[in-house]
Amino acid sequence: MTKALVAYFSASGVTAKLSKRFAEAIEADLFEIKPEQPYTNADLNWMNKSSRSSVEMADRACRPAIAGKVEDMGQYDVVFIGFPVWWYREPSIIDTFVEAYDFTGKTLVPFATSGGSGLGETSKNLQELAPGAKVAEGKRFAGSASGSDMGAWGAKWL
Numbered sequence: 577m578t579k580a581l582v583a584y585f586s587a588s589g590v591t592a593k594l595s596k597r598f599a600e601a602i603e604a605d606l607f608e609i610k611p612e613q614p615y616t617n618a619d620l621n622w623m624n625k626s627s628r629s630s631v632e633m634a635d636r637a638c639r640p641a642i643a644g645k646v647e648d649m650g651q652y653d654v655v656f657i658g659f660p661v662w663w664y665r666e667p668s669i670i671d672t673f674v675e676a677y678d679f680t681g682k683t684l685v686p687f688a689t690s691g692g693s694g695l696g697e698t699s700k701n702l703q704e705l706a707p708g709a710k711v712a713e714g715k716r717f718a719g720s721a722s723g724s725d726m727g728a729w730g731a732k733w734l
Contacts, residue, residue, distance in 0.1 A: 578653045578654055578733075578734045579605075579651055579652050579653050579654075580602060580603075580604035580605070580652060580653065580654040580655070580656065580730075580733075580734060581604055581605045581606075581607060581646065581649075581652045581654070581655045581656070582595050582598055582599040582602075582604045582605070582606050582607070582656045582658065583606075583607040583608075583609055583646065583655055583656070583657050583658070583673065584606075584607075584608060584609060584657070584658035584659065585608075585609040585610075585611075585658070585659045585660075585667060585669050585670060585673070586608070586658075586659075586660065587615055587620055587629075587660055587667075588620075588660070590660065590689050590719035591658050591659060591660050591688075591689045591719070592608065593719065594658065594689055594717060594719055594721060594726070595658045597721075597722065597723035597726060598656065598658070598687070598723060598726040598727065598730065600723055601723035601724060601726055601727030601730070602726075602727050602730045602731065602734060604656070605652075607646050608644075609642055609659075609669060609670070609673050610642065610643045610644060611640050611641065611642065611643065611669055612640070612641035612642060612643045613640075613641070615628065615629065616628075622662070622663075629662060629667070632667070632668045632669075633662055633663045633667070633668060635668075638668045639668060639669075639671060639672040639675065640668055640669045640672055641672070642669065642672055642673060642676065645676065646677065649677045649678075649679075652682065653682060653683065654682065654683045654684075654685065654733045654734060655679065655682060655683070655684050655685070656685045656686075656687060656730060656733075657670060657673070657674070657684060657685070657686050657687070657702070658686075658687050658688065658689070659686070659688055659689075660688065660689050660690065661688045661689070661690035661693045661694070661695065661696075661716065664693055664694070664696035665695070665696045665697060665698050665701060666686065666688070666695075666698045666701065666702070670702075671701070671705055674702055674705040674706050675705055677706075678708070679706040679708060679709035680708030680709065681708065681709070682706075682709050682710070683709065683710045683711075683712060683733055684702055684706060684709045684710070684711045684712065685711075685712040685714060685730070685733055686698050686699060686702060686711075686712070686714030687714055687715055687716075687717060687726075687729075688714070688715075688716045688717070689716070689717060689718070689719050690716050693716070694716055695713075695714050695715075695716055698714060699711050699712065699713050699714055712733065715729060
């Protein structure tokens with residue numbers, strides 16, 4: 577049997593709610609990717625070029641620190657990675673998460689919440705960060721997507 581993890585980063589709570597429904601639907605473990613320094617509303621102001629999120633996303637080498645870690649990543653065959661789309665890709669904290677583990681032989685499946693932006697080059701980016709993994713193309717979901725819709729989508733990797 578395939579053992580799965582749903583790991584997610586959520587800035588506003590939308591991705592968190594979706595990830596919880598998804599993990600329940602596919603009977604996966606759940607892990608929240610929390611920044612060591614939580615984001616404030618000012619940090620998330622994408623219209624301010626000096627905001628923390630804008631500065632992080634402008635620097636592809638930026639790796640925001642994460643609070644906590646997955647204790648036994650080796651037990652998982654498939655890791656679904658959820659996040660809100662920032663600047664047409666995964667937030668830099670997702671890059672931090674992917675670089676923190678050895679995903680050799682595992683399948684990584686990105687999924688995102690967004691009002692309309694797609695995942696851009698997220699799958700390509702993740703493949704570069706986890707060269708030993710198989711990285712799926714992933715999908716964008718509305719925050720209101722049902723657990724059953726998410727579960728049906730995720731089932732092809734389980």
